[in-house]
Amino acid sequence: MDQIVSQFLLKSLHIILDSRIPSLYPNDRGGYAVSASCAKKSDKWFNLALGDRPAALDNLNFWHRNLMDPMIIDIILVHEGPNSSSVDNLYTSTSTKAMVETVIERWSVHYECPRVTPNMNDSSAHKKIYKKLIVLLRSLYCQMRFLPAYRIFRQLNSSSQTYNFDIIYKVSSFGDPFSRTEEAMMQDYTFSPVEASSGRLCVSVTYHKTLSDFNLVPAGSLFPRIITDYVGSPTTKPLRSFPSSGKVVEATSSPLRGARPPSSSPFQRPHSWTSGFHRGAPFAQASPPVYHMYRSPSPPSDFYGQWGPYSRSVSQRAVSCDDYQLSPPFSPSPNHSYSHSPSPSPSPPAHISGCNTSQHRGRSGTSPMNIPHVVAAGNSRYSSPNLSDPNRQHSLPPPSPLNSRLDPSSQDSPSRIRSYRKSESQRSAELHFGVANHYTGHKLLRDGRDDSGRFSGLLSSSGSPKIGFSRSSSRLSLQDDSDDCEFSCPFDVDDVDSSASLARNNLDSRRSSEQSSATMGAKSQDAAVGVLVHMLRNAPPLRQDPSCYSSPSLNMELGAGVTASSGFFLPRKTSDALEELRSYREMKNLLLSKSGACLSKEEA
Amino acid sequence: MNCEVCHLKDLEVEHYEIREVLRCILHTIIFHRALGLVRPKEIDLELFEITYVQCGDLKVEKKIDEKIEQLIGWVEKHPNKKSQICLSFYEVKNKQASWFTNKIERLYWEHWYVNLNVVQQPKTAYARSHSSKDIVDSENALEERSIRRACLETSLREVLFQIIRFVNDKKDHVPPIPNREGAISFPYEITIPSSSDSAFGMDMIKRMLQTGHPTMLS
Numbered sequence: 059m060d061q062i063v064s065q066f067l068l069k070s071l072h073i074i075l076d077s078r079i080p081s082l083y084p085n086d087r088g089g090y091a092v093s094a095s096c097a098k099k100s101d102k103w104f105n106l107a108l109g110d111r112p113a114a115l116d117n118l119n120f121w122h123r124n125l126m127d128p129m130i131i132d133i134i135l136v137h138e139g140p141n142s143s144s145v146d147n148l149y150t151s152t153s154t155k156a157m158v159e160t161v162i163e164r165w166s167v168h169y170e171c172p173r174v175t176p177n178m179n180d181s182s183a184h185k186k187i188y189k190k191l192i193v194l195l196r197s198l199y200c201q202m203r204f205l206p207a208y209r210i211f212r213q214l215n216s217s218s219q220t221y222n223f224d225i226i227y228k229v230s231s232f233g234d235p236f237s238r239t240e241e242a243m244m245q246d247y248t249f250s251p252v253e254a255s256s257g258r259l260c261v262s263v264t265y266h267k268t269l270s271d272f273n274l275v276p277a278g279s280l281f282p283r284i285i286t287d288y289v290g291s292p293t294t295k296p297l298r299s300f301p302s303s304g305k306v307v308e309a310t311s312s313p314l315r316g317a318r319p320p321s322s323s324p325f326q327r328p329h330s331w332t333s334g335f336h337r338g339a340p341f342a343q344a345s346p347p348v349y350h351m352y353r354s355p356s357p358p359s360d361f362y363g364q365w366g367p368y369s370r371s372v373s374q375r376a377v378s379c380d381d382y383q384l385s386p387p388f389s390p391s392p393n394h395s396y397s398h399s400p401s402p403s404p405s406p407p408a409h410i411s412g413c414n415t416s417q418h419r420g421r422s423g424t425s426p427m428n429i430p431h432v433v434a435a436g437n438s439r440y441s442s443p444n445l446s447d448p449n450r451q452h453s454l455p456p457p458s459p460l461n462s463r464l465d466p467s468s469q470d471s472p473s474r475i476r477s478y479r480k481s482e483s484q485r486s487a488e489l490h491f492g493v494a495n496h497y498t499g500h501k502l503l504r505d506g507r508d509d510s511g512r513f514s515g516l517l518s519s520s521g522s523p524k525i526g527f528s529r530s531s532s533r534l535s536l537q538d539d540s541d542d543c544e545f546s547c548p549f550d551v552d553d554v555d556s557s558a559s560l561a562r563n564n565l566d567s568r569r570s571s572e573q574s575s576a577t578m579g580a581k582s583q584d585a586a587v588g589v590l591v592h593m594l595r596n597a598p599p600l601r602q603d604p605s606c607y608s609s610p611s612l613n614m615e616l617g618a619g620v621t622a623s624s625g626f627f628l629p630r631k632t633s634d635a636l637e638e639l640r641s642y643r644e645m646k647n648l649l650l651s652k653s654g655a656c657l658s659k660e661e662a
Numbered sequence: 663m664n665c666e667v668c669h670l671k672d673l674e675v676e677h678y679e680i681r682e683v684l685r686c687i688l689h690t691i692i693f694h695r696a697l698g699l700v701r702p703k704e705i706d707l708e709l710f711e712i713t714y715v716q717c718g719d720l721k722v723e724k725k726i727d728e729k730i731e732q733l734i735g736w737v738e739k740h741p742n743k744k745s746q747i748c749l750s751f752y753e754v755k756n757k758q759a760s761w762f763t764n765k766i767e768r769l770y771w772e773h774w775y776v777n778l779n780v781v782q783q784p785k786t787a788y789a790r791s792h793s794s795k796d797i798v799d800s801e802n803a804l805e806e807r808s809i810r811r812a813c814l815e816t817s818l819r820e821v822l823f824q825i826i827r828f829v830n831d832k833k834d835h836v837p838p839i840p841n842r843e844g845a846i847s848f849p850y851e852i853t854i855p856s857s858s859d860s861a862f863g864m865d866m867i868k869r870m871l872q873t874g875h876p877t878m879l880s
Binding site: 102105106107108185186189190192193196199200201203204208209212249250252 | 702
């Protein structure tokens with residue numbers, strides 16, 4: 059029975075936090091992808107599979123040793139105080155802005171009045187209790203979605219906006235009593251307790267009847283900006299929200315940056331475990347995740363693997379590392395630099411909060427990539443409307459090292475294109491990206507996109523930095539004809555087997571080139587992005603005939619692309635896809651590391 | 663074992679809202695009764711700011727949609743009539759095999775009645791005339807519709823809370839969970855009682871056929 063009770067506590071905590079705390083999972087919550095079999099087993103408790111347990115729940119085992127203690131979970135809304143106005147936000151520094159914490163829900167899970175009875179080991183009784191607890195947890199799961207707080211949780215989880223509020227939680231064995239005014243605004247609901255021979259399990263909630271009294275608005279909604287170098291339509295491009303352009307965010311303002319210790323984790327919410335771990339836990343666990351994000355290649359491992367239906371959490375994770383030190387770029391007075399004045403904790407939690415809101419911006423439902431040129435308006439989900447040319451330049455890698463390295467593996471026929479591309483890429487690395495370039499790129503983007511999404515048009519002779527804009531409505535449709543001199547299309551009809559191996563070679567060489575370019579300085583950012591662009595352009599299986607590479611002209615490329623796309627769809631080996639995925643991962647890691655390096659470099 | 667019956671609060675819906683409202687209610691009930699291993703699936707309603715949970719079983723989804731379509735067909739044939747859909751859970755009991763039949767009896771242990779009043783929107787709301795009076799009328803109609811929609815959303819929330827309350831208050835009548843794979847642990851059926859008034863004979867024949875087959879689902 060004790061095991062049932064403790065698992066019930068864990069499960070209920072999992073359900074509650076899962077439905078209220080946007081930043082619960084520090085890593086990509088890919089379902090059961092990386093969980094061990096033991097995690098799966100624990101997920102099957104009460105026949106309710108919720109996915110991997112967040113790390114926070116591990117604290118519960120450590121903390122909640124006494125099953126008789128009630129588990130009080132406070133869902134706290136961190137929002138602007140009533141005296142701050144939108145106008146004030148523009149002019150007051152973040153350090154003086156008051157953020158207020160309000161408990162909007164208090165969940166109580168309590169194993170009451172436990173007593174020893176002679177039939178403690180009655181298995182049929184346990185089965186009945188277990189069945190009732192299953193039903194209770196189903197109701198809890200549904201109820202979480204019916205209460206008002208769920209809507210704002212969904213708002214925070216949405217990929218398109220950042221908001222001037224955040225949700226944190228606190229788990230304790232007691233709850234501070236509410237004031238009269240607070241009580242007047244709240245309502246109670248108690249689930250029917252489940253009677254056990256040794257006690258009874260009760261779940262109840264006190265919640266705010268309405269959250270409309272709080273000024274919960276999108277963070278950027280008050281600050282319209284004119285994007286002078288807007289390229290492409292965000293709604294049609296899957297490649298978004300790539301966190302590499304950390305300095306982009308930096309340009310706007312980052313009052314959090316200076317105050318924030320680098321060891322704070324963007325993912326660790328201030329777990330207010332009242333056994334003494336109140337806000338202490340995040341510090342203890344702070345540094346590994348952050349540096350992990352910055353340095354290790356593994357966290358963004360799924361980045362390149364999923365362009366289209368990209369999981370929100372992955373992009374969120376990838377973004378947050380870069381963003382956590384920085385306010386959302388289009389929020390000049392970031393609301394998430396919470397002062398946490400009532401709290402004894404120092405700045406990191408505030409920055410964590412800020413990070414979490416800022417990373418909402420990066421939560422793209424479609425793509426992890428934020429090719430920084432595609433800037434957004436205040437409400438857009440792109441990372442920065444404040445991209446200035448110097449910033450953008452950093453985001454394009456100098457392609458020359460990559461090109462030179464890849465030359466040996468290129469085919470003969472596209473050799474002309476190869477040299478053409480090389481010079482073009484070099485020029486792109488050196489140029490500032492002006493508005494005209496972006497518009498041209500955008501225009502060519504559209505042309506390319508019309509042609510089943512291929513970007514061969516981008517390769518036209520302008521040699522402009524818009525190569526960096528190679529976004530497409532479909533990952534598979536990105537193609538750069540001139541790049542095929544360096545990477546043969548893995549899906550060539552003419553030579554499927556050899557193209558697969560060649561693609562592998564290309565991917566390997568790309569990977570090695572990426573790794574070596576990781577050691578470069580500011581220009582390496584451009585190199586990394588250029589490499590990524592190359593990869594993206596070569597990935598899609600549109601071209602069958604390598605001879606179509608021979609002409610650099612837009613029309614020919616488009617035509618070839620059309621004919622290629624019609625006969626394109628060859629069976630592709632899983633190994634090819636895996637290789638491609640790996641290469642994307644490498645690229646993403648490289649870009650992330652670059653952005654981290656550049657960010658630290660700029661900070662210095 | 664007793665049979666518990668729950669009559670959910672009446673809902674006034676327009677024709678185009680029937681599908682969403684019924685899906686929400688039926689899936690919520692089944693989610694509470696699908697006590698096998700489930701991976702919950704959240705669905706946002708399009709017409710209302712409500713998120714409900716499905717058990718994730720595609721067969722269930724398909725069956726619910728079929729029954730909803732059946733009800734919609736009935737509603738179209740019987741406008742301005744109260745419609746009702748019944749979700750029942752039962753146990754299958756094997757009776758003693760007799761000389762002629764091997765009867766399998768259904769023991770119902772729970773009935774849920776969803777009551778809908780389908781209102782017909784007055785035609786003036788869709789008037790395309792450009793006269794100022796008609797425009798005002800259609801504006802008023804739109805405003806009435808939005809008020810009605812808000813009321814329906816509130817009522818739907820109350821119905822969902824009603825389901826949760828009922829499910830939690832009454833747990834003793836739920837049979838033991840059988841050892842079966844899949845989310846659905848108890849057989850269920852969805853019927854449209856009002857539609858059987860004119861097809862009593864067919865209903866009886868249907869039941870006789872059903873009791874002859876040890877199928878879990880109708």
